[in-house]
Amino acid sequence: MSWGVDNLPYGVFSRPGQRPRVGVRYGDKVLDLAAALHDEVFAASSLNPFMARGRAAWHDTRTLIQNKLTGDVSVTERHLIPLDQVRLHLPFEVADYVDFYCSLEHASNIGRILRPGSEPLQPNWRHLPVGYHGRAGTVVVSGTPVRRPHGQLGPGSFGPSGKLDIEAELGFVVGVPSAMGSPAGAFEDHVFGVTLLNDWSARDIQAFEYVPLGPFLGKSFATSISPWITPLEALPRIPGPVQEPEPAAYLRRRADWGLDVSLEVLLNGEVVARPPYSAMYWTPDQMLAHLTVNGASLRTGDLFASGTISGAEPGERGSLMELTWNGTEPVKLAGGETRGFLEDGDTVVIRATAGDLTLGEVSGSVG
Amino acid sequence: MSWGVDNLPYGVFSRPGQRPRVGVRYGDKVLDLAAALHDEVFAASSLNPFMARGRAAWHDTRTLIQNKLTGDVSVTERHLIPLDQVRLHLPFEVADYVDFYCSLEHASNIGRILRPGSEPLQPNWRHLPVGYHGRAGTVVVSGTPVRRPHGQLGPGSFGPSGKLDIEAELGFVVGVPSAMGSPAGAFEDHVFGVTLLNDWSARDIQAFEYVPLGPFLGKSFATSISPWITPLEALPRIPGPVQEPEPAAYLRRRADWGLDVSLEVLLNGEVVARPPYSAMYWTPDQMLAHLTVNGASLRTGDLFASGTISGAEPGERGSLMELTWNGTEPVKLAGGETRGFLEDGDTVVIRATAGDLTLGEVSGSVG
Numbered sequence: 001m002s003w004g005v006d007n008l009p010y011g012v013f014s015r016p017g018q019r020p021r022v023g024v025r026y027g028d029k030v031l032d033l034a035a036a037l038h039d040e041v042f043a044a045s046s047l048n049p050f051m052a053r054g055r056a057a058w059h060d061t062r063t064l065i066q067n068k069l070t071g072d073v074s075v076t077e078r079h080l081i082p083l084d085q086v087r088l089h090l091p092f093e094v095a096d097y098v099d100f101y102c103s104l105e106h107a108s109n110i111g112r113i114l115r116p117g118s119e120p121l122q123p124n125w126r127h128l129p130v131g132y133h134g135r136a137g138t139v140v141v142s143g144t145p146v147r148r149p150h151g152q153l154g155p156g157s158f159g160p161s162g163k164l165d166i167e168a169e170l171g172f173v174v175g176v177p178s179a180m181g182s183p184a185g186a187f188e189d190h191v192f193g194v195t196l197l198n199d200w201s202a203r204d205i206q207a208f209e210y211v212p213l214g215p216f217l218g219k220s221f222a223t224s225i226s227p228w229i230t231p232l233e234a235l236p237r238i239p240g241p242v243q244e245p246e247p248a249a250y251l252r253r254r255a256d257w258g259l260d261v262s263l264e265v266l267l268n269g270e271v272v273a274r275p276p277y278s279a280m281y282w283t284p285d286q287m288l289a290h291l292t293v294n295g296a297s298l299r300t301g302d303l304f305a306s307g308t309i310s311g312a313e314p315g316e317r318g319s320l321m322e323l324t325w326n327g328t329e330p331v332k333l334a335g336g337e338t339r340g341f342l343e344d345g346d347t348v349v350i351r352a353t354a355g356d357l358t359l360g361e362v363s364g365s366v367g
Numbered sequence: 368m369s370w371g372v373d374n375l376p377y378g379v380f381s382r383p384g385q386r387p388r389v390g391v392r393y394g395d396k397v398l399d400l401a402a403a404l405h406d407e408v409f410a411a412s413s414l415n416p417f418m419a420r421g422r423a424a425w426h427d428t429r430t431l432i433q434n435k436l437t438g439d440v441s442v443t444e445r446h447l448i449p450l451d452q453v454r455l456h457l458p459f460e461v462a463d464y465v466d467f468y469c470s471l472e473h474a475s476n477i478g479r480i481l482r483p484g485s486e487p488l489q490p491n492w493r494h495l496p497v498g499y500h501g502r503a504g505t506v507v508v509s510g511t512p513v514r515r516p517h518g519q520l521g522p523g524s525f526g527p528s529g530k531l532d533i534e535a536e537l538g539f540v541v542g543v544p545s546a547m548g549s550p551a552g553a554f555e556d557h558v559f560g561v562t563l564l565n566d567w568s569a570r571d572i573q574a575f576e577y578v579p580l581g582p583f584l585g586k587s588f589a590t591s592i593s594p595w596i597t598p599l600e601a602l603p604r605i606p607g608p609v610q611e612p613e614p615a616a617y618l619r620r621r622a623d624w625g626l627d628v629s630l631e632v633l634l635n636g637e638v639v640a641r642p643p644y645s646a647m648y649w650t651p652d653q654m655l656a657h658l659t660v661n662g663a664s665l666r667t668g669d670l671f672a673s674g675t676i677s678g679a680e681p682g683e684r685g686s687l688m689e690l691t692w693n694g695t696e697p698v699k700l701a702g703g704e705t706r707g708f709l710e711d712g713d714t715v716v717i718r719a720t721a722g723d724l725t726l727g728e729v730s731g732s733v734g
Contacts, residue, residue, distance in 0.1 A: 096504050101580060122578050128519055132580040133500040133587070137463050137666045138547060147548040149661035152495050158615045180505060180589070181514040205661065211489050213468060213499040214581020217661040220500070222547070248525045294516035294572065294584040299504045 002358045003027050005066045009228035009360070010047055010193070013086040020045040020089045024065055025228050025360075029080040036068060036079040037061070047092040047229065051175030051192045052300040058175070058192060062231060088227035090141040091195075092173060095301035097139055097223065098291060099169075099199060100131040102282035106310040109322045114207075126245060129282035129290050131304070134199075135220035139303065142196075142226050145367035148344065149221040151205035161202035161218075163327065164342040164366060167308040168265050168275050168318035168350045171197035172284050173229055174302035183250065184292040187257060187285035188232060196226035196263075196350050196362040197305045203321055203341070225303075226362040236260050236355050240283040247286070250293050257285040259354065263309060265318065266349040267339060272331050275309035275318040277352075342366050369725040370394050372433045376595035376727070377414055377560070380453040387412040387456045391432055392595050392727075396447040403435060403446040404428070414459040414596065418542030418559045419667040425542070425559060429598060455594035457508040458562075459540060462668035464506055464590065465658060466536075466566060467498040469649035473677040476689045481574075493612060496649035496657050498671070501566075502587035506670065509563075509593050512734035515711065516588040518572035528569035528585075530694065531709040531733060534675040535632050535642050535685035535717045538564035539651050540596055541669035550617065551659040554624060554652035555599060563593040563630075563717050563729040564672045570688055570708070592670075593729040603627050603722050607650040614653070617660050624652040626721065630676060632685060633716040634706060639698050642676035642685040644719075709733050 003009075003025050013030050014020040022042040023030035033042035041050045050061075068076045101107055104121075107130075111120025124130060148160050175192035178184040199219065206218025240258035261277035287304055308318040317323045320341055324330050327340030342348070344366050351361035370376075370392050380397050381387040389409040390397035400409035408417045417428075435443045468474055471488075474497075478487025491497060515527050542559035545551040566586060573585025607625035628644035654671055676685040684690045687708050691697050694707030709715070711733050718728035 096502055098583075123522065124519075124575055124578070127522055128576065130576065130580055130583075132583050133502055135463055135500055135663055136503070137669070138663050140547070147662050151661050152491075152615060155490065155494055156612075156615075158617070180507070202661070208491055209495065209497065210579065210581070211491065212577065212581070213497055214577070214579070216465075216497075216499050217657070217663070220663045221661040245523075248519060248523075250525070290584070294518050294569070294588040295514050296502055296505050296584070296587045302504070 009230045011091045011227045012089040032079040048300050054176050093301045094136040094139045095299035097134040097136040098304040099134045100129050101307040102280050103310045104281040106308040113326045132214045139223045142362040146222045146364045149202050153204040163203035165201045165320045166348050167199035169197040169305045171195040171305040174298050178298040180297035181295045193229040193231045198224040224362050224364045226360050228360045251286050257283040261354045263352040276311045279311045376597045378458045378594045379456040399446040415667050421543050460668045461503040461506045462666035464501040464503040465671040466501045467496050468674040469647050470677045471648040473675040480693045499581045506590045509729040513589045513731045516569050518584050520571040530570035532568045532687045533715050534566035536564040536672045538562040538672040541665050545665040547664040548662045560596040560598045565591040591729050591731045593727050595727045618653050624650040628721045630719040643678045646678045
């Protein structure tokens with residue numbers, strides 16, 4: 001099955017009238033870990049205390065859960081709760097949130113749209129994974145309604161954004177902190193797992209505000225993540241694409257951290273894009289190395305995301321900005337409707353698989 | 368005295384072998400609030416729980432402390448601990464950190480330095496307080512050593528920053544949260560107090576990385592704040608400067624939140640600049656209104672800073688970038704030394720007063 005023992009993502013759930021606690025998804029049920037493993041770390045309302053335990057504990061716990069679910073299930077069964085009896089919560093307390101810009105196709109498309117006729121990539125793009133800090137306090141769990149933001153759309157123009165967009169991304173969740181003053185260690189020693197992320201964007205607000213200090217209110221109103229954090233250990237890995245020029249020493253890949261994840265973006269139930277994560281230029285280990293090369297520390301709960309995932313084909317673009325070429329080539333939906341950007345009432349679902357593994361979905365409606 | 372009953376800033380202190388707790392500075396002593404007021408909220412190791420109580424509680428507590436210190440002091444006296452017997456800690460847990468760009472002189476100077484011959488201000492600057500999110504996890508308390516960051520200084524060039532700089536700023540600390548989806552309420556209902564802030568900056572790293580998503584590693588390695596948070600209530604207020612064009616309705620000033628704070632920047636003990644906060648174009652209430660106009664929520668512990676404070680005179684500039692015109696006109700120090708940017712071993716102190724009130728200082732050495 002697609003949520004089998006080779007998957008086992010972690011989340012935070014609650015039953016009516018009870019406090020949130022940590023569980024693992026198995027089939028259409030959630031395993032109550034505090035009860036099943038007799039470990040109080042899972043009675044917390046976030047994954048942070050467990051994530052802080054580190055890689056050896058993550059592996060041992062996963063093995064223990066796999067054994068419980070494949071051995072004599074008569075004991076474990078009573079701790080499996082049907083998903084329709086629980087509510088899912090934001091799975092971890094977000095410390096700092098960083099968003100990167102790792103897709104060559106996405107960065108090139110945006111360059112072509114905003115600066116037609118000139119070189120689409122900035123001079124720094126092939127030398128480092130460009131990134132910026134986003135707002136941690138507005139990271140919300142899948143299903144949370146998203147209010148269309150108001151803002152300045154140009155000189156003397158204020159109102160609701162007319163260019164509300166999505167960005168289909170993968171997010172990486174830090175478990176083990178690092179000290180200030182030195183770069184972090186190996187990727188797999190710090191990063192606990194992966195989430196699906198929708199970086200909601202108001203393109204008109206962003207366009208007016210972002211020079212010279214980058215995106216701010218065009219992004220900070222909401223960022224949605226999937227409720228299930230897939231452990232790094234569960235993900236099939238592939239080499240990343242060839243990089244030219246060869247990156248600086250601190251960015252050289254020491255292991256295969258390319259991920260063969262296939263995403264789908266659904267707008268009101270229809271698939272409008274199929275972005276391939278395998279096409280990403282900068283791999284997540286390179287993002288982490290870059291993030292800390294200046295001595296910035298990591299905290300448990302840090303979240304860093306890939307930036308919009310876009311492939312080379314038009315149907316592989318992970319934002320409406322690219323899919324509709326800034327609204328000039330609207331997407332056609334069944335029933336004759338079209339969309340340049342999102343309208344009120346629209347629902348966006350981003351779902352993903354990695355081989356036989358599902359990463360679930362992140363959804364949100366514009367309300 | 369300069370730390371009298373009209374001042375009473377809050378901080379977090381510890382005695383050897385004891386846990387950090389909340390105190391108020393009075394003269395050269397710190398008042399142990401949990402002991403003096405019999406209130407467990409002050410036994411926390413951060414100001415956050417107290418700050419979350421809100422404006423009425425802040426006012427009542429301040430009045431109570433003032434009464435204790437001016438009435439029969441025989442009881443209170445035993446809870447006053449000499450400052451040389453305590454260690455000062457980061458006074459609050461930083462939720463999100465936002466840095467603005469509110470000084471017309473600073474933004475104009477940077478424009479002139481980086482784009483000589485063209486209009487120094489970007490088209491958005493007079494319409495909104497430009498800002499971006501910084502790294503909350505590397506906000507540190509005054510006295511914490513700052514390691515010179517390494518990074519990419521240009522294509523194929525990696526090494527320690529050769530342009531390590533400071534930015535003299537005021538930071539505003541949020542006590543009362545706001546809900547996602549609507550703008551925050553009145554400034555004084557949310558903001559607890561003010562801190563001095565040094566936004567350490569690596570100008571060469573920043574210059575290569577910042578297009579198009581803004582500053583990242585050039586800033587994220589360290590941000591220092593003063594240990595004492597001055598309550599908003601203690602600060603003398605003045606009108607802000609005239610704004611032309613008139614800002615959008617949500618940014619119109621509803622009260623005087625200009626602050627008559629005078630700063631001094633000391634490099635190795637010598638005053639190299641005297642930035643006047645009264646010259647800031649955008650006032651802190653406007654920063655807060657802008658930060659939340661898109662529906663972004665506030666959390667207890669959010670920190671937003673003014674950006675570099677620079678006045679119209681050359682000696683009033685709050686960064687070395689401006690004081691030395693990007694290193695081309697080095698500052699002359701006593702003994703014949705000069706500085707374009709910071710050298711290893713240099714110590715920077717930023718101190719400030721508001722009328723008779725002192726805001727203390729934030730210091731840091733490059734190690």
